[in-house]
Amino acid sequence: MSTTEKTADVSGIGPVEGADVYSVDHPAPLIEAPRKRTKKTPKSTRGNFEMAAWLFMRLSGVVLVVLVIGHLLIQLVLDGGVSKIGFAFVAGRWASPFWQVWDLLMLWLAMLHGANGLRTVINDYAERANTRLWLKGLLYTATVFTILLGTLVIFTFDPNIR
Amino acid sequence: MATPVLDKVEAESAASPYITVTFRVRRFNPEVSGEATWEDFQLEIDPKERVLDGLHKIKWDLDGTLTFRRSCAHGICGSDAMRINGKNRLACKTLIKDINPEKPITVEPIKGLTVLKDLVVDMEPFFQAYRDVMPFLITKDTNEPTRERLQTAEDRERFDDTTKCILCAACTSSCPVFWNDGQYFGPAAIVNAHRFIFDSRDEAGEQRLEILNDRDGVWRCRTTFNCTDACPRGIEVTKAIAEVKKALITRRF
Numbered sequence: 249m250s251t252t253e254k255t256a257d258v259s260g261i262g263p264v265e266g267a268d269v270y271s272v273d274h275p276a277p278l279i280e281a282p283r284k285r286t287k288k289t290p291k292s293t294r295g296n297f298e299m300a301a302w303l304f305m306r307l308s309g310v311v312l313v314v315l316v317i318g319h320l321l322i323q324l325v326l327d328g329g330v331s332k333i334g335f336a337f338v339a340g341r342w343a344s345p346f347w348q349v350w351d352l353l354m355l356w357l358a359m360l361h362g363a364n365g366l367r368t369v370i371n372d373y374a375e376r377a378n379t380r381l382w383l384k385g386l387l388y389t390a391t392v393f394t395i396l397l398g399t400l401v402i403f404t405f406d407p408n409i410r
Numbered sequence: 411m412a413t414p415v416l417d418k419v420e421a422e423s424a425a426s427p428y429i430t431v432t433f434r435v436r437r438f439n440p441e442v443s444g445e446a447t448w449e450d451f452q453l454e455i456d457p458k459e460r461v462l463d464g465l466h467k468i469k470w471d472l473d474g475t476l477t478f479r480r481s482c483a484h485g486i487c488g489s490d491a492m493r494i495n496g497k498n499r500l501a502c503k504t505l506i507k508d509i510n511p512e513k514p515i516t517v518e519p520i521k522g523l524t525v526l527k528d529l530v531v532d533m534e535p536f537f538q539a540y541r542d543v544m545p546f547l548i549t550k551d552t553n554e555p556t557r558e559r560l561q562t563a564e565d566r567e568r569f570d571d572t573t574k575c576i577l578c579a580a581c582t583s584s585c586p587v588f589w590n591d592g593q594y595f596g597p598a599a600i601v602n603a604h605r606f607i608f609d610s611r612d613e614a615g616e617q618r619l620e621i622l623n624d625r626d627g628v629w630r631c632r633t634t635f636n637c638t639d640a641c642p643r644g645i646e647v648t649k650a651i652a653e654v655k656k657a658l659i660t661r662r663f
Contacts, residue, residue, distance in 0.1 A: 296623065298627070298629035299629060299658055302655070368630075368632075372586070372587055372590055372630075372632070
């Protein structure tokens with residue numbers, strides 16, 4: 249370590265700390281410590297949204313295990329495997345309200361479960377408020393679009409198309 | 411069978427207990443450089459001594475500018491939590507022989523808090539979160555201690571584990587959620603809230619639960635168990651957090 253006396257251009261001092269960037273008239277920006285109470289501090293939340301989201305993840309996860317494994321078995325393993333899948337196979341299944349409800353439930357739960365998971369990932373990894381905002385905006389748009397489109401298809405599916 | 415060999419080893423170590431150990435210390439001095447650097451120190455040290463003794467040898471004999479916190483040096487005050495060989499520990503409770511002295515021993519400040527100099531970090535955000543959970547007895551009827559507040563042994567046992575916290579910040583600064591933006595309350599604050607929420611004499615449990623129901627409260631915990639691994643007091647931190655979550659859910663339904 250260098251123990252020389254301090255001069256303006258000691259090597260190792262980046263341009264940010266350099267005296268030529270900041271002076272008495274141009275002080276360096278103050279970085280507030282985390283959790284310090286300032287005007288910009290986010291308001292403490294008083295709802296139960298985070299608890300509801302946490303519970304939803306656990307409950308939907310349990311239901312999804314059944315729904316998704318059942319779905320994969322029917323689609324890929326049982327009765328001839330993946331080769332049987334075609335327009336007729338899908339049309340045949342969706343003729344029954346049971347499979348319509350199954351697929352609808354799976355669509356909603358999987359999309360909301362995945363979206364909430366990504367929301368927490370964004371909260372944990374995105375550092376700047378702006379990045380968070382944009383990533384979450386993109387996530388919510390994609391989620392709503394997929395859920396609405398999927399629901400529309402399940403309810404308006406017409407086996408006699410064309 | 412093994413006894414003669416043991417005797418021989420003991421005789422050798424009795425001759426000279428000292429071994430040469432390399433301490434690789436993370437140095438930072440904001441008055442010299444904005445960058446933190448690694449600096450190696452060679453020490454003659456008894457492997458039965460602690461990492462803190464090694465740091466003392468460096469500070470007292472080799473380089474007096476090395477800065478670190480320590481007060482009691484016996485694992486109670488919680489001043490000398492640091493990242494030793496990549497794991498949060500108390501320097502005064504870590505023996506050299508337990509952390510492979512063959513290789514250089516890395517010593518860094520705890521993560522997620524602003525480094526002030528060398529191994530000293532700004533603990534203010536940590537203590538702010540601690541103050542936020544109101545870590546003191548609150549009673550509704552009277553605050554005046556006119557008589558002893560009695561409690562059964564079972565009621566005392568309920569929160570015994572979380573009374574052991576020494577506020578060293580080893581758990582909070584090992585938490586990857588805390589590393590991100592420092593807004594998460596952190597394991598230590600939740601442990602100290604747990605200590606009063608489950609105390610039969612305290613009457614502000616509901617208030618404390620409401621505080622921890624916050625966006626940055628217990629629901630940000632990802633159950634990675636880093637805190638439980640890091641705690642030098644052996645507190646089951648993740649379990650305490652889970653109990654607070656459970657209390658939050660069951661008080662509603």
